[in-house]
Amino acid sequence: MSDLEDLYQEVILDHGRNPRNFRIIEGASADAEGLNPLCGDHYHVYLKLDGDRIADVSFQGAGCAISKASASLMTSALKGKTVADAEELFRRFHKMVVEGDRSQAEGLGKLAVLKGVCDFPTRVKCASLVWHTLHSALHGADKPVSTE
Amino acid sequence: MSELFAEAVSAAHRRPPFDVERVRQEFPILSQKVHGRPLVYLDSGATAQKPQRVIDAVSHFYAHDNANVHRGVYALAERATAAYERARARVAHFLGAGDPKEIVFVRGATEALNLVAQAFGRKNVGAGDEILVTAMEHHSNIVPWQMLAEEKGARLEVAPVDDRGVLLLDELERRIGPRTRIVALTHVSNALGTVNPVAKVVEMAHRRGAAVVVDGAQAAPHLAVNVAELGCDFYVFSGHKVFGPTGIGVLYGKAARLEAMPPWQGGGDMILSVTFERTLYNRIPYKFEAGTPHAAGAVGLGAALEWLGELDRSSMEAHERDLLQYGTEQLSRVPGLRIIGTAPEKVAVFSFVLEGVHPHDVGTILDREGVAIRAGHHCAQPLMQRFGVPATVRASLALYNTRAEIDALVRGISRVREMFR
Numbered sequence: 001m002s003d004l005e006d007l008y009q010e011v012i013l014d015h016g017r018n019p020r021n022f023r024i025i026e027g028a029s030a031d032a033e034g035l036n037p038l039c040g041d042h043y044h045v046y047l048k049l050d051g052d053r054i055a056d057v058s059f060q061g062a063g064c065a066i067s068k069a070s071a072s073l074m075t076s077a078l079k080g081k082t083v084a085d086a087e088e089l090f091r092r093f094h095k096m097v098v099e100g101d102r103s104q105a106e107g108l109g110k111l112a113v114l115k116g117v118c119d120f121p122t123r124v125k126c127a128s129l130v131w132h133t134l135h136s137a138l139h140g141a142d143k144p145v146s147t148e
Numbered sequence: 149m150s151e152l153f154a155e156a157v158s159a160a161h162r163r164p165p166f167d168v169e170r171v172r173q174e175f176p177i178l179s180q181k182v183h184g185r186p187l188v189y190l191d192s193g194a195t196a197q198k199p200q201r202v203i204d205a206v207s208h209f210y211a212h213d214n215a216n217v218h219r220g221v222y223a224l225a226e227r228a229t230a231a232y233e234r235a236r237a238r239v240a241h242f243l244g245a246g247d248p249k250e251i252v253f254v255r256g257a258t259e260a261l262n263l264v265a266q267a268f269g270r271k272n273v274g275a276g277d278e279i280l281v282t283a284m285e286h287h288s289n290i291v292p293w294q295m296l297a298e299e300k301g302a303r304l305e306v307a308p309v310d311d312r313g314v315l316l317l318d319e320l321e322r323r324i325g326p327r328t329r330i331v332a333l334t335h336v337s338n339a340l341g342t343v344n345p346v347a348k349v350v351e352m353a354h355r356r357g358a359a360v361v362v363d364g365a366q367a368a369p370h371l372a373v374n375v376a377e378l379g380c381d382f383y384v385f386s387g388h389k390v391f392g393p394t395g396i397g398v399l400y401g402k403a404a405r406l407e408a409m410p411p412w413q414g415g416g417d418m419i420l421s422v423t424f425e426r427t428l429y430n431r432i433p434y435k436f437e438a439g440t441p442h443a444a445g446a447v448g449l450g451a452a453l454e455w456l457g458e459l460d461r462s463s464m465e466a467h468e469r470d471l472l473q474y475g476t477e478q479l480s481r482v483p484g485l486r487i488i489g490t491a492p493e494k495v496a497v498f499s500f501v502l503e504g505v506h507p508h509d510v511g512t513i514l515d516r517e518g519v520a521i522r523a524g525h526h527c528a529q530p531l532m533q534r535f536g537v538p539a540t541v542r543a544s545l546a547l548y549n550t551r552a553e554i555d556a557l558v559r560g561i562s563r564v565r566e567m568f569r
Contacts, residue, residue, distance in 0.1 A: 004516045008509075008567050017504075039508045040538040062538055064506035065568070084189050123512060 006116035007123070008065065021075035022057040033144040034061075034133030036125055041067045045133045052083045057134070064126050066117060071130040073111050074135030079104075083138060090131050097127045166463035172548050174190075174440055174455075175201040175318055185518030188553045191495055193338050193544025194522055195388045196369055200451070205451030209444045217443050218434070221329075232443045235450030242453045243383060243400050244374035250406065252433040253441050256397035257365040258288040260384035261332070263399055263436060264361050265292035267409040268382070269330060272359070275301035278328045280358070282307045282315055282344070283534050284337040287527040289363045293332055302329075309534065313340035313489040321352045328358040335367035335383075339526040339542065340489025341472075341497030343371070350379040359405070365389055369546060370468060370495040372461060381405050387445060391546075392452035396445030399436070404434040413438040440548075464547055471545050472496040475554045480560055488535050496545035499526070502561065505568045507541040513567060517560040 025031075025046040034043045041063030048056040057078045059071045065079075078086050089108065096104040097117045105112035117127045129145075136145045172178050180187050186521055189197060209231060215224035217232045233248070240248040254260045267293075273279065279293045283306055290304075296302045305328070307320035315333075324331065331353040336343050350360045359381040367373055368385040375383050382405065387396040401409075411429050415438030420428040429435045442485045475498050479485055484503035502510055511523035522542045525532045532538060543557055 002516075004513060007512070017334065040532075041508075042538070063510035066509070108452070120512060123508070126508065 001146055003116060003119045007120060009113050011028050011113045012069040013065060015069035015072040019068050019072040022060065023058050024060055025056055025058050025097050030137045030140065032137035034129045035144050035146050036129050037106065037146060039064065041126060041129055043067070043071055043130055043133055045137050046116065046129060047137050052101060054078050054081050054083065054086060059130060066126040070114055070127045073114070074130055077109060077111055086138070090135060094128065097124055153226050163460040166460050168467060168548065168550055173202065174374065175548055176200060178548060182518045187558045188519040188547065190519060190521050190543040190545060190553065190557060192369065192539060192546035193366060193542065195394065196391045196546050197548065198391055201455045202392055202448050202452045206444050206448040209447045216440055231447045232441070235446040238450040238453050239398050242457070244376050245400050246376065247403060249432050250400055250403050251397040252401065252436045253446050254397045254399050255395055256386040257363060257384045260397055260399035261288055261361065261363065262292045263412050264382050265296045266411045268359070268405065269296040271410060273300050273302050273329045276327060277302040278305050280305045280307060280323050280328055280331045282320070282333045284310045284313065284315070284340060284342060284528065284531050285334055286338050286363065289332050289334060312491050313337065313342045314491045315344050317345065317348060320349065322406060324352055324358060325355045326356065328356060331358050332361040334363040336370065336495055337367045339499055339528040339531055339540070340491065341494035342489060342491040343493040343495060346378045346380060354379070375400055387449040387452065390452055391456065392449035393445045396449050403432065411435050414501040415439045424562050431541055457541065466498050468547060471549055471551070471554065474551050478554055478558050482558060485561065488537065488540050498543045499540040500506050501537050501540055502564065505564055507539045510541045510564050513564045517556065517563060519557055519560045525558045
């Protein structure tokens, strides 16, 4: 498999074309905006918390296949998880795509399909943008997140 | 100047027609492979590659002539100063400026625009005045005027473009009113390739007493610029987009305009005498060149313009027109591809979107094919909004590109479509 085919796996293309949880949550308990000014990726992440559990999570916005698939996979993975679980996933995901530690893929379930991103330094921000946005929603930052 | 002119006249008689393969050999960077494929560099709108002549000129300056300019009395300082001032004369010649003193060396087009906004604008724009720009400006020809307008309580007006990316001249003229102090427009659009009728705009603006600032960053590598014929008050460009080094750029200003402007930055070289009570400013252009300039960069830019001046311009322009025509034909045949920017007067810049694929993904896949293009908003977000797209893919060509490279681009796009089918 070429690194390009590793990056654009069928699962990623599918999530990019038909993103899951691509909607607004009415009455969300938290939300945040994320922006990558370099390429114009622009997303909004919505959260509904039930105590420290993520009862629902969704996103809206526009961007490349990698950023959209990452958002779709992230929201799918987080539903029903606790906030602490979400933070742990973010830590592992960050290690995998930013630091290139492919061994993290094991504990990441479907999110592991994004491991090819680490071979494309210019695209790492695309994959991590919604995670930073989620982090900001969880911690109530009031300014849009920027990956620049 | 007369020496340069005589040189130009005699050179015109011995120039061979433009030969793209021979020209490519002068650019060492172009012969490399990227991801195992021959590099196809289609991002000259961002920065152009450099011929060996320019690389050698910079290197020669540091190896043989380096000293601070306008300061020492020794031989090296004289040589460095002479080389720096020769570069200024070369720029004046390139732009058709009447006098080298009308050429101010700056870091690039962005700095030049900021200089005009700060030195000319602050003096001449007041509360309730207007500054007119066009919808196709680069952020660098929007933001300095916004900052000025905010500071002075002035208004920023925008002249619209049509669906092809052509400036609507009558709409522009309607927006030049008695309070319009400055009209700032690009000569060539970086995102669309549109060539604007600058001389006509200058005529309209001058009839109403407004000064005209022209962003020539994208025009200088493609067009024969003549500021006397354009009639503009200011013209700016960047060295690195016209095959010269980064970090050096040019502000041309009519002598009377520059003389009437206060200095911009204070420091060495821009003064005649300093006491703690009073400073006398130097004459133009030195009044605007505070501190040690990028002399090696200026020398490199001089070499780039000399190199460009030796090419046969009419056959070079014919080559670029052929690239524009061929590229337009080939890209128009790609299913799902929409070219953004189809002005009848344009340079070989192809901005496009591909149905169902984000430009960033196109860029990554093309890169793996060795094809370097830019994906994004091209520092022209208001223009992207005008065309209803968040971003485009942009292939911006220069004189060293070939039809075969356009074929490689089209093949790369087929690969994108295969992956995203």
